[in-house]
Amino acid sequence: MIHTGRHFLQIPGPTNVPDRVLRAMAAPVIDHRSAEFAELGKEVLEGLRPVFQTKGPVVIYPASGTGAWEASLVNTLSPGDRVLLFETGHFSQLWRDMAVRLGLNVEYLPGDWRHGASPEETEARLTADAARAIRAVMVVHNETSTGVTSRVAEVRTAMDRVGHPALLLVDTISSLGSIDYRHDEWKVDVTIAGSQKGLMLPPGISFNAVSEKALAANREARLPRSYWDWQQMLGPNREGFFPYTPATNLLYGLREALKMLHEEGLENVFRRHARHGEAARAAVRAWRLDVQCEDPREYSNSLTTVRMPEGHSADNLRKVILDAFDMSLGSGLSKLAGKVFRIGHLGSFNDLMLAGTLSGVEMGLRLAGVPHRAGGVAAALDSLASTHKA
Numbered sequence: 001m002i003h004t005g006r007h008f009l010q011i012p013g014p015t016n017v018p019d020r021v022l023r024a025m026a027a028p029v030i031d032h033r034s035a036e037f038a039e040l041g042k043e044v045l046e047g048l049r050p051v052f053q054t055k056g057p058v059v060i061y062p063a064s065g066t067g068a069w070e071a072s073l074v075n076t077l078s079p080g081d082r083v084l085l086f087e088t089g090h091f092s093q094l095w096r097d098m099a100v101r102l103g104l105n106v107e108y109l110p111g112d113w114r115h116g117a118s119p120e121e122t123e124a125r126l127t128a129d130a131a132r133a134i135r136a137v138m139v140v141h142n143e144t145s146t147g148v149t150s151r152v153a154e155v156r157t158a159m160d161r162v163g164h165p166a167l168l169l170v171d172t173i174s175s176l177g178s179i180d181y182r183h184d185e186w187k188v189d190v191t192i193a194g195s196q197k198g199l200m201l202p203p204g205i206s207f208n209a210v211s212e213k214a215l216a217a218n219r220e221a222r223l224p225r226s227y228w229d230w231q232q233m234l235g236p237n238r239e240g241f242f243p244y245t246p247a248t249n250l251l252y253g254l255r256e257a258l259k260m261l262h263e264e265g266l267e268n269v270f271r272r273h274a275r276h277g278e279a280a281r282a283a284v285r286a287w288r289l290d291v292q293c294e295d296p297r298e299y300s301n302s303l304t305t306v307r308m309p310e311g312h313s314a315d316n317l318r319k320v321i322l323d324a325f326d327m328s329l330g331s332g333l334s335k336l337a338g339k340v341f342r343i344g345h346l347g348s349f350n351d352l353m354l355a356g357t358l359s360g361v362e363m364g365l366r367l368a369g370v371p372h373r374a375g376g377v378a379a380a381l382d383s384l385a386s387t388h389k390a
């Protein structure tokens with residue numbers, strides 16, 4: 001089938017890359033040991049801090065988010081260390097598997113993939129750890145497989161109430177630059193992020209924001225590391241350089257994306273995502289379908305995971321929509337395969353893109369013969385119009 005116009009990339013990352021960022025990357029590669037590069041390096045390393053809401057260092061890796069996950073663990077922990085991780089979905093599972101492969105002793109608190117990390121359970125587990133043997137609490141802030149956003153500030157408060165010294169490691173791969181997140185205020189020790197979602201860049205670079213406490217842990221941590229070693233990075237970074245060849249053109253893109261976030265203002269970026277999340281959920285409710293997330297306090301503003309009626313395949317629906325309307329939606333991952341589809345509404349996005357996206361879903365539901373009520377798009381338009389600042 002011939003498709004005209006632009007493809008709709010509505011998976012929850014990688015997201016649409018704005019033309020400004022694409023143009024910024026279309027530049028000659030420069031010498032990464034030059035003074036010109038050092039200016040770029042310093043600008044992006046500095047410019048990233050407000051996005052994490054931190055005054056501390058942010059490390060940039062030429063890697064996907066998985067690399068930054070590994071970096072957070074190998075830089076702070078030692079073989080056999082006990083860590084606590086909540087089962088929030090597919091990505092908590094992958095992070096758990098990695099921690100096990102690295103030789104950590106993971107306590108994986110079971111979850112139903114419809115809720116986030118529980119502050120109450122955190123408090124109970126840490127209280128029970130009288131020997132203070134748990135070295136780190138790991139949380140996926142926005143679980144991209146389920147569209148559930150964990151309440152990290154409340155997890156932090158629970159840790160403080162117990163007075164437990166564990167590090168707090170948080171994955172913000174699908175929330176940074178989309179959903180309010182405060183590395184310093186919430187006393188997070190390592191924040192993990194990636195380029196390809198709220199930061200509006202192609203995949204390829206990822207980040208660790210690092211607290212003073214994490215730097216102190218780094219000096220004692222004995223997991224083997226070389227490529228990921230913060231100390232190798234932080235020295236050259238002070239002058240704007242990297243210990244190995246950086247992803248130069250992605251850094252051009254990053255500089256432009258940071259400019260865009262700054263121009264819009266982080267508060268407005270969060271408000272925009274909140275409006276789009278609310279409107280997407282209004283559509284799902286009007287269709288009489290279910291949102292995967294069960295707790296309204298944990299609704300994700302960067303994506304919505306929609307449950308299919310029993311006996312109907314989400315993968316078939318996605319195929320119908322891709323064939324008919326040239327729109328990609330996120331698939332159900334691991335145990336949710338075929339049972340849910342995911343609508344990404346993060347990154348470079350606006351009201352009419354959301355309206356188009358939801359129109360594609362509503363038409364797809366009809367074409368695929370999925371039982372639903374019409375009127376989801378109308379409900380979303382109502383929501384968008386009523387929350388629009390004229």
Ligand SMILES: Cc1ncc(COP(=O)(O)O)c(C=O)c1O
Pocket residue numbers: 013064065066067091140142143144171172173174194203
């Ligand atoms: C929450 C979360 N964590 C980790 C990852 C893994 O990142 P990557 O695929 O960039 O390695 C993803 C990818 O989508 C994610 O959404």
